Amino acid sequence: MNSKYDIIIIGGGAAGFFTAINIVEKHPNLKVAILERGKSVLEKVRISGGGRCNVTHACFVPNELVKFYPRGEKELRGPFHQFCSGDTIEWFEKHGVALKIEDDGRMFPVSNSSQTIIDCFLKATQKLKIDVLTGQSVQELNRGENYWKISTHQEVFSCQKVVMATGSNPKMWELMQNLGHSIIEPVPSLFTFNIKDVRIKDLMGLSTFASVKVKKSKLQASGPLLITHWGMSGPGILRLSAWGARELADKKYQFAIQVNWLNDSDFEDTIDFLKEIKEENSKKLVSKYAHFDLPKRLWENLVKASGITEETKWADVNKKQLNTLAEQLTNAEFQVNGKSTFKEEFVTAGGIDLKEVNFKTMESKVLPNLFFAGEILNIDAITGGFNFQNAWTGGFIVAENIAQ
Template sequence: MNSKYDIIIIGGGAAGFFTAINLVEKNPKLKVAILERGKSVLEKVRISGGGRCNVTHACFVPNDLVKFYPRGERELKGPFHQFCSGDTIEWFEKHGVELKIEEDGRMFPISDSSQTIIDCFLNATQKLKIDVLTGHSVQELYQGENYWKISTNQDVFSCQKVIMTTGSNPKIWELLQSLGHSIVPPVPSLFTFNIKDVRIKDLMGVATNAAVKVKNSKLNATGPLLITHWGMSGPGILRLSAWGARELAEKKYHFAIQVNWIPEYSFDEIVEELKTIKEENAKKLVTKYAQFNLPKRLWESLTKAATISEETKWADVNKKQLHFLAEQLTNGEFQVNGKSTFKEEFVTAGGIDLREVNFKTMESKILPNLYFAGEILNIDAITGGFNFQNAWTDGFIAANAIASIE
């Protein structure tokens, strides 16, 4: 049996649905189908942002927005001028979903439920008569003179144009490689650091702002750091893991980091501050009162690491201990041995080589009438709604380009 369509979208995730809806809204004559290998669609949308769906980020200037993408920064500049975060907000509002901005800039539906986004997409595809076909795993892709043939485990389809929105799917990458595309090998991007260290052993749940640097490397990031059962997490660490995805993979996730728990101070400045504190608090116990707004448990642990006992008063701290403490506060070295995936926000660096894609249309430069959107490309971002924004922008541009040709 051969099912005929104008456009077939492979992949029933965020990018796939957004592209399909925009296509048919722009050109209602198009017959469009979404093929999804799983039993259900939009699974990543469902679990994203802890089930709340972090739709986008309140960063409205394209040249600023691109800075959140370790891979794709240069290529996304043009696309973001076409469709940016502000356009995303407007699009969802038009489709009955109002978004809200949280303190850190992340944007969620006001319902605080990813189901709102899923329902919005499912209702739109139904209304626009877009066929959503689940349980269809693509086995083969064949390009004829002006048509594509797609064989799945259930059926054979033909269409004029194909849009690939399969995310980080190695099988599809292999298929595209066999058709002439280059694939940048995938490595994990957002991950936390596994660290066993007596200084953080019983501090799980402690969070503070810190500057983290990978030793003997240019990689560094500043942001909230969270101590966990297995080591360190939080936005600062995740940012570092995103920017360092390739470099840290080459190190096989074994490397040292240097942590400055008080990023606004250098070692020398802290030494001076500590001298002042010592003079002003001579009779007070060092470990008892945390300084520099540090969490109390962290302060206690770092003073202990600087060989200062619980009974020691500031007056009794010697020069060596003072320097030890300054070192622990501004340049503590921790050994990372391995990584853990960050919740469900699993993001991969790697995918279709960006040099092989025309970012004015999202069309392949290798295979005419083949388009891409979302994480199938070698584009990824730090956490905060940026990966979804890439999916919306790519999908919008591909839909625009195709709808105006047809």
């Protein structure tokens, strides 16, 4: 059986649905279908943001927004001028979903439930008579004179134009490669660092602002750093893992980091400050009172690592110990030995080579009438709603241009 459509979207996730809905809203006469390999659609939307769906980020200036994308920064500048976070908010409001901004800039539905976004999409596809076909795992994609033939396990489809919105699916990347596209090999992009070290042992759940550098590398980031039972996580570390996705994969996730627990205070300033503390608190125990607004248990561990015992008073701290403490505070070295994937936010760096895509239309430069939206491209961002924003923007631009 051969089912005929004007446009077929492969992939029933965020990018696929957003693209389909926008196409039919602009061109109600087009017959459009979404093919999804799984039994259900929008699974990643369901679990994203801890089940609340982090729809976008409250960064409304395109040239600022692109800075959150380790891969795609240059290419997304034009697209974000056409459809940015502000347009996303407006789009969802028009479709009955109000969004709210949290303190860190992340935006969620007011309902705090990803189901609201899923219902919005499903309602729109029903209203617009878009066929959502599940259990359709694409096996082959063949190009005819001016049509595409798509074969799934179940049946054969034909259409004039195809949108690939299959996310980080290696099988679909392979399919694209066989048709002549170049694929940038995928590596994990958001991960936490595995570190076994006596200084952070038993500090699980402790969070503090710090800056972190990867030794022998230009990579550095600052932000909240969270100590976990396997090492270090938190926005600062995740930022580093995103920007360093390729480089850290090449190091096979074995490398050293330097942590400045005081963030922007350097060794010299810290030494001076420690000398003042020593004078003013000569009779007090060093480890008993934390300084520099550090969490008490972290301070105790860093003091201990500097060779200062629990009974030592400030008056008895010698020059060498003071130097070591300043070093521990501003330049503590930790050995990273492997990574852990960050929750469900499985984001990969890799995908369709961006040089082979026209970012004015999101059409393939290699294969006419083939378009891309979302994470199938070699675009990824740090956590905070940015990966979804890329999906919405790509889908919008496909819809604007696909019917030309």
